Amino acid sequence: MTEAFARWIVRQEGIAGIISAGGSGGTALVAPAMRALPVGIPKLIVSTVASGEVSRYVGPSDITMMHAVADVQGLNAITREVLSNTAHAMAGMVKARLASPRGAETKPAVALSMFGVTTPCVRQVIAQLGDGYDCLVFHATGIGGQSMEKLIDSGKVMGVIDITTTEVADLLMGGIFPATEDRCGSVIRRRMPYIGSVGALDMVDFGPRETVPERYAGRLLYQHNPQVTLMRTTPEENARMGRWIGERLNAMGGPGTVLPPGRRCLRPRRAGPALRGPGGARGAVRIA
Structure with a gap:
């Protein structure tokens, strides 16, 4: 599933941003595909492992990781707050990126x-x-x-x-x-x-x-x-x-x-x- 997702996502066009949420298994499944996307596309992972050593998930990419605090299985008072913040953060990054004209910087x-x-x-x-x-x-x-x-x-x-x-x-x-x-x-x-x-x-x-x-x-x-x-x-x-x-x-x-x-x-x-x-x-x- 991890390899298939990574191969699939690089063939897609028009991706404005990507959000993932999961524990250690879910984070490991989605991270390679997110790393495969170009630098600049907003990438945000809500994860139960985000407060520890995350270099193996982020690697050389610009992935942002947010600690889930509570398990992301189901909604509760904690996950509602965290996931709401995640959605608004992604919306803000995507809107700002779309509002900024691409190619304005012409210097090599x-x-x-x-x-x-x-x-x-x-x-x-x-x-x-x-x-x-x-x-x-x-x-x-x-x-x-x-x-x-x-x-x-x-x-x-x-x-x-x-x-x-x-x-x-x-x-x-x-x-x-x-x-x-x-x-x-x-x-x-x-x-x-x-x-x-x-x-x-x-x-x-x-x-x-x-x-x-x-x-x-x-x-x-x-x-x-x-x-x-x-x-x-x-x-x-x-x-x-x-x-x-x-x-x-x-x-x-x-x-x-x-x-x-x-x-x-x-x-x-x-x-x-x-x-x-x-x-x-x-x-x-x-x-x-």
Whole structure:
């Protein structure tokens, strides 16, 4: 039912908003379909699990969750209030969206990835782009990268400046802010112009110091704050990340460039639709 609903809803036209109400099972059933809708369409879930950890339901989308307080099975003094507020909230979002002219913003949108250590760089890039671009900045905390990918897939982005690829480090080394295996997948699918770099790839993010996996005992650790501990990557881990990113670059059909800090740009060599390095090896890049 979950898969069928998700496949059905993406084929529908004219959806102005969507409301769902349920417990954990009902929420899990409807959430994938709601996540499949484009960003901007109002999405509201009334759920008995909305006061807890909801990232697995919301994911990279703009779903709003409202705590049901009481069980949504049947009407009572509590559910009447909550469901009434839900209906009015949805009506307000839909009316406001329909009243706002679409397409009034004509500036091309550019997606940028950012982390604390790359913030000064991203700010300078935005300043250089000037007022001619609508700069959409995503915090590279795993879900931030997924949100960026979803927006690219929706066709609302014209180019990507992926300065902060740190989520790849967490994906490969088991950190708490990982990318998914589909990182850069939207760029590949849409043949999007792409400028990448290696921002914060020198660190893996973990939780409090005591949560760092035992296999990393003895590594260089830095306590960023009580909730986040950073681990310095090794040359071997860096090479592994480079190969992973290189494979994604090779799959890109649009123009792509990698700009390491303080170095000349790395331009993947083209060979047909794929990007190839010296000798035609996939996953390699050369210094231009």
